[in-house]
Amino acid sequence: MVLRQLKPYTVLITATGETPITLVLHPTLLGVGIALLLGVPAAWITALTWHNRQLAHHNDTLTETATEILTELEVIGSEIEVLKNRAGLPEEDAWDAVTPAAQATPQGGVAPVAPAATLLESAKQKMPGLEATLSTTVKPALEAQLASEAQQKAAFPRGKPLAGALQISSEFGLRLNPFGQRSYEMHDGIDFAGPLGKPVLATAEGVVVKADYDSGYGNHVRIDHGYNYETLYAHLARLDVKLGDRVRRGAVVGYLGNTGRSSGPHLHYSIYRNGQAVNPRYYLKLEDTE
Ligand SMILES: [Zn+2]
Known part of the structure; x- marks a missing residue:
């Protein structure tokens, strides 16, 4: 509205000798x-x-x-x-x-x-x-x-070499000579009393390095598990493995007996670590976690 009231601007451009140019600029x-x-x-x-x-x-x-x-x-x-x-x-x-x-x-x-x-x-x-x-x-x-x-x-030897409840008849360590002589002897394993013929089980995987008879251990099996561990199962009635056999944990190696220097049917179980007998007590308690 304001712009409409404004007058247009006129711009005149001139140059000497030329016609001037007139520009009329409307405010809008x-x-x-x-x-x-x-x-x-x-x-x-x-x-x-x-x-x-x-x-x-x-x-x-x-x-x-x-x-x-x-x-x-x-x-x-x-x-x-x-x-x-x-x-x-x-x-x-x-x-x-x-x-x-x-x-x-x-x-x-x-x-x-x-x-x-x-x-x-x-x-x-x-x-x-x-x-x-x-x-x-x-x-x-x-x-x-x-x-x-x-x-x-x-x-690693774990658990029990016999199924069911264990009946320990002789612990590991020094003991009185079981054959009546008044002397002590070092018992390098644990004895388990049991019925003749009960299956004896390997407590770890390994290779049978002994499946033999001698007057002391009777029929016995020794397994090398590697990693410096060995186990021994003695006084067996009969062996179920032979030298060189590879056995798994829980495999039957023989049957409980009364052979060798034994005063009744039982299993003698030893664990050797670096060639030294160790108390199997600790290993017996280890449960099968597989
Ligand atoms: Zn024994």
Whole structure:
């Protein structure tokens, strides 16, 4: 309304010797022109600023994500160290694979694009190393370690050589000579009284290194379990294994008897560790956890 009351502007452009050019500018058109001249750059600047803010936000998010990825990689690296330790592999003095170079190097300028890109590049470089360590070093070592432990566990004498409740007739250690002489002897095992013919069971996996008769132990079986463990089952009525047989835990090695230097039907059971007889009491209590 105000513009309508204004008179048009007349601009006269003259040059010496030339016909003057007269421009009549209507206020409304002038207003539109000024608005366009000022408004378009303003809108453009606003749009640019908004766009830059979006970019900055995007870059911040990217940097955050990259940092998270690197942190995760660091955690994975530590977990791999734990697995290596479990697998019996030597520990590394410094696992420096995860410290991003971007954090160590001072970054100039204001653009947050560089750190994110550097961090992501750093993460990308760490990945194959971690993967290779896991698949070529840790995994095989861990499998071998677990297999060895399973073998060792199977070789460890556990539980009872006879089924059912045990009736101990003579403990491990010094005892009076059971054959009436007034002297002490070292009893290097435990005797279990039982009915003739009751199956006698191997208490761990191993190889039969003796399946024989002698005047002392009568019919007896000795099993080498590896890992410096051996067990002996003596005074058997009959043997059920022969030299060189591989037996599993719980396998019948023979039958309870009264052969050799024996004062009645019983099983003499010995455990040897590094060639020395140990008290089987502790091993008897170990339950079958398989
Ligand atoms: Zn005995």
